[in-house]
Amino acid sequence: MSRKVPAGPEPQYLKVKNFLREGISSGRWVAGDLLPSEAELGGQFELSRMTVNRALRELTQEGLVERVQGVGTFVAQLHRISSTLTVRDVHDEIAERGHQHEARVQLLEKTKATAEQAAEFGLRAGAVLFHSVIVHLENGVAIQCEDRLVNPACAPDYLALDFASTTPTNYLLQVAPLSEARYTIESTLPSDAEAKLLGIARRDPCLVVKRTTYSHGQTVTTVRLTHPGSRYLLQGSFQA
Amino acid sequence: MSRKVPAGPEPQYLKVKNFLREGISSGRWVAGDLLPSEAELGGQFELSRMTVNRALRELTQEGLVERVQGVGTFVAQLHRISSTLTVRDVHDEIAERGHQHEARVQLLEKTKATAEQAAEFGLRAGAVLFHSVIVHLENGVAIQCEDRLVNPACAPDYLALDFASTTPTNYLLQVAPLSEARYTIESTLPSDAEAKLLGIARRDPCLVVKRTTYSHGQTVTTVRLTHPGSRYLLQGSFQA
DNA sequence: GAGTGGTCTAGACCACCTT
DNA sequence: AGGTGGTCTAGACCACTCC
Numbered sequence: 001m002s003r004k005v006p007a008g009p010e011p012q013y014l015k016v017k018n019f020l021r022e023g024i025s026s027g028r029w030v031a032g033d034l035l036p037s038e039a040e041l042g043g044q045f046e047l048s049r050m051t052v053n054r055a056l057r058e059l060t061q062e063g064l065v066e067r068v069q070g071v072g073t074f075v076a077q078l079h080r081i082s083s084t085l086t087v088r089d090v091h092d093e094i095a096e097r098g099h100q101h102e103a104r105v106q107l108l109e110k111t112k113a114t115a116e117q118a119a120e121f122g123l124r125a126g127a128v129l130f131h132s133v134i135v136h137l138e139n140g141v142a143i144q145c146e147d148r149l150v151n152p153a154c155a156p157d158y159l160a161l162d163f164a165s166t167t168p169t170n171y172l173l174q175v176a177p178l179s180e181a182r183y184t185i186e187s188t189l190p191s192d193a194e195a196k197l198l199g200i201a202r203r204d205p206c207l208v209v210k211r212t213t214y215s216h217g218q219t220v221t222t223v224r225l226t227h228p229g230s231r232y233l234l235q236g237s238f239q240a
Numbered sequence: 241m242s243r244k245v246p247a248g249p250e251p252q253y254l255k256v257k258n259f260l261r262e263g264i265s266s267g268r269w270v271a272g273d274l275l276p277s278e279a280e281l282g283g284q285f286e287l288s289r290m291t292v293n294r295a296l297r298e299l300t301q302e303g304l305v306e307r308v309q310g311v312g313t314f315v316a317q318l319h320r321i322s323s324t325l326t327v328r329d330v331h332d333e334i335a336e337r338g339h340q341h342e343a344r345v346q347l348l349e350k351t352k353a354t355a356e357q358a359a360e361f362g363l364r365a366g367a368v369l370f371h372s373v374i375v376h377l378e379n380g381v382a383i384q385c386e387d388r389l390v391n392p393a394c395a396p397d398y399l400a401l402d403f404a405s406t407t408p409t410n411y412l413l414q415v416a417p418l419s420e421a422r423y424t425i426e427s428t429l430p431s432d433a434e435a436k437l438l439g440i441a442r443r444d445p446c447l448v449v450k451r452t453t454y455s456h457g458q459t460v461t462t463v464r465l466t467h468p469g470s471r472y473l474l475q476g477s478f479q480a
Numbered sequence: 481g482a483g484t485g486g487t488c489t490a491g492a493c494c495a496c497c498t499t
Numbered sequence: 500a501g502g503t504g505g506t507c508t509a510g511a512c513c514a515c516t517c518c
Contacts, residue, residue, distance in 0.1 A: 011487060025419035026456065037503060048489045050290075053504080061301070069504045070497035078418045178318050179265035181478040187427035187447040187469035205445030205469070207427035216266065229427035229445070238421040251506060277484065288508045293485080309485045310515035 012047050016055035019045075024064060024075055035065060035073040089169045090136045090144055099139045105163050106197060107133040111149075120212065121151050121219045130158045132168060135197050142198045143231050145190075148223040154215065168221075176215035183211040187229070194226050205229040252287050256295035259285075264304060264315055275305060275313040329409045330376045330384055339379045345403050346437060347373040351389075360452065361391050361459045370398045372408060375437050382438045383471050385430075388463040394455065408461075416455035423451040427469070434466050445469040 023029050036044070041052045056073055059065045066076045094101040111131040118125040130150040135142050148168055150158050154176045161171060186208050195202045209225040263269050276284070281292045296313055299305045306316045334341040351371040358365040370390040375382050388408055390398050394416045401411060426448050435442045449465040 013487080025417055027417040030417060031414070039503085048491090049504095050490090050507095051488060053506090054487095056504085067504065068497085069495065070502080072497095072503060078413055173318055174271070177265055177267040177270060179479075182475070183477070184473050184475040185425065185447070186473035187445040187467075189445055203443050205427040205429055207425070207447075227427075233424050233426035235422070235424040237423070239419075253506080279484085288510090289485095290488095290509090291507060293487090294506095296485085307485060308516085310483080310517075312484060 012045065013051050013055040013058075016041055016045055016047070016052055017059060020055070020059060021064065029075045031075050031077045033075045035075065037072060089167055090146075091167045091170065094136075094138045094143075097138075102137040102140070103163050103167065104135045104137065105132070106135060107131065108159055108163075110159070117149060117222075120222060121149075123151075128152055130155070132158075132163070133193075133197070134163055134168070136167075141231065143227060145194045145197050145226040146223060147194075147226070148221055150221045151219055154218060154220045168223075172213070172221055176213075176218075176220045178213055178215060179217075180214040181211060183209055185209050185234070190226055190228075198226070198228050200228050200230075207232055207234070252285065253291050253295040253298075256281055256285055256287070256292055257299060260295070260299060261304065269315045271315050271317045273315045275315065277312060329407055330386075331407045331410065334376075334378045334383075337378075342377040342380070343403050343407065344375045344377065345372070346375060347371065348399055348403075350399070357389060357462075360462060361389075363391075368392055370395070372398075372403070373433075373437070374403055374408070376407075381471065383467060385434045385437050385466040386463060387434075387466070388461055390461045391459055394458060394460045408463075412453070412461055416453075416458075416460045418453055418455060419457075420454040421451060423449055425449050425474070430466055430468075438466070438468050440468050440470075447472055447474070 020029075020035065029035060038049050038052045038056065041047070041055075042049050045052070056065065056067065060067055063078075064076055065073050067073045091101050091103075109131050111129050113121065113123055113125060113127045113129050115125045117129060118127055121127070121129065123129075130152055132146070132148045132150070134146045134148075136144040136146060146168070150168070150172070152158070155172060158168075158171075161168075187205055188208050189203060190198065190200065190206045192202060194206070195204070198206075200206075206229055207227045209227075210223070211225070212222045213220050260269075260275065269275060278289050278292045278296065281287070281295075282289050285292070296305065296307065300307055303318075304316055305313050307313045331341050331343075349371050351369050353361065353363055353365060353367045353369050355365045357369065358367055361367070361369065363369075370392055372386070372388045372390070374386045374388075376384040376386060386408070390408070390412070392398070395412060398408075398411075401408075427445055428448050429443060430438065430440065430446045432442060434446070435444070438446075440446075446469055447467045449467075450463070451465070452462045453460050
């Protein structure tokens with residue numbers, strides 16, 4: 001068992017992972033099948049149990065297999081195609097495509113929280129919130145309208161910032177370490193104001209991402225990101 | 241160092257993970273900061289390096305920290321809020337909400353591939369494809385129109401199936417082990433046919449998921465899932 | 481050369497499930 | 500009792516980076 005582990009280009013645990021991945025995606029094992037135990041795989045590959053364990057643990061986390069203590073490892077039901085959807089800072093996203101980003105600040109003001117907003121921020125109705133509306137352009141074309149409410153307790157100098165150079169997302173992540181976020185994605189029509197700002201018709205469908213982020217258990221900000229359906233889509237992929 | 245590791249309710253590596261997570265979400269360490277090395281953490285917690293390594297490895301995979309060999313472990317830039325978006329079988333999704341699912345088969349036919357479709361399936365133009373259109377209802381309300389093309393080579397008996405009892409997604413996952421999938425999510429208007437089938441107006445925005453799945457390097461199926469924007473949304477969350 | 485992370489081992493103890 | 504996975508150790512060698 002004392003192999004001179006070359007630790008070459010491909011680690012041993014990856015060989016095990018690939019062996020199993022291959023077996024699953026080729027149909028050699030199908031959903032529900034019992035896979036070889038750690039001991040068996042360790043024998044076949046001449047590896048210690050810890051190394052095999054790592055391979056199987058990672059496959060579990062990737063959702064490809066399911067493990068039951070005392071029973072064994074099974075091929076997972078792949079009834080869910082899950083993948084990492086990344087909601088990112090617009091600036092980064094545009095920059096990564098090699099395009100030019102421009103932000104136009106349409107509004108930057110203090111406002112008083114409605115009862116609903118106050119509840120979301122854990123403040124009392126009428127408390128002061130910061131409110132900004134910014135249109136983001138990619139190579140001169142409006143692709144996102146960002147309508148945001150900010151908790152002044154988390155970012156007291158929000159109104160004094162220059163959003164032509166930093167995005168609110170970027171700034172807020174710096175002043176308030178992100179601990180949790182919730183979002184929804186839906187398809188709706190833009191408001192009159194949004195349609196005007198984005199240069200689209202009132203009846204053009206939009207992809208709307210609503211997001212609330214928390215830090216230290218406090219609500220930092222809520223944002224509504226409206227994207228013209230004709231100019232924006234989310235994409236992702238899944239790999240077995 | 242020979243502690244009687246109680247392996248109690250909380251594993252040791254989780255203690256390390258939680259310690260670091262807490263430090264990051266509380267702002268004790270901010271993006272870019274250098275975290276204690278494996279050796280340091282091992283000393284503080286009286287753990288072996290392997291155990292600490294596991295904690296840090298998992299945090300890396302969760303996107304919370306970044307590691308550079310020979311340099312150290314740093315708090316990651318949380319410029320991306322990523323979470324697992326799960327695109328699931330409609331039936332499961334509805335059943336999980338405790339609601340009733342009904343599938344109405346609107347169309348089930350052979351068709352000849354257009355040049356574009358043929359290219360997607362790796363077949364020649366005019367090759368036979370199976371085509372189905374099914375409307376899915378949740379408690380009697382149409383929430384999804386599923387327009388699907390299927391590669392006959394992967395599911396020869398597709399046309400003979402009873403989709404009132406099994407969904408195409410479910411069936412196809414069984415006959416063709418999923419190896420890869422790609423999808424996009426966008427906001428558009430429904431076609432005339434879709435609007436009619438979903439019982440909505442032609443100008444009601446829809447959330448459309450397009451998905452192509454592969455098995456053994458073959459294209460198994462392409463599907464367009466159209467959801468009335470007023471009745472469907474995707475949601476997710478992110479936890480630091 | 482000293483410090484870092486990346487990997488691997490050959491044991492170990494435990495909890496759990498099946499028999 | 501015997502097999503399974505879940506965790507942990509105290510070493511080890513390597514590749515990499517920084518000084």
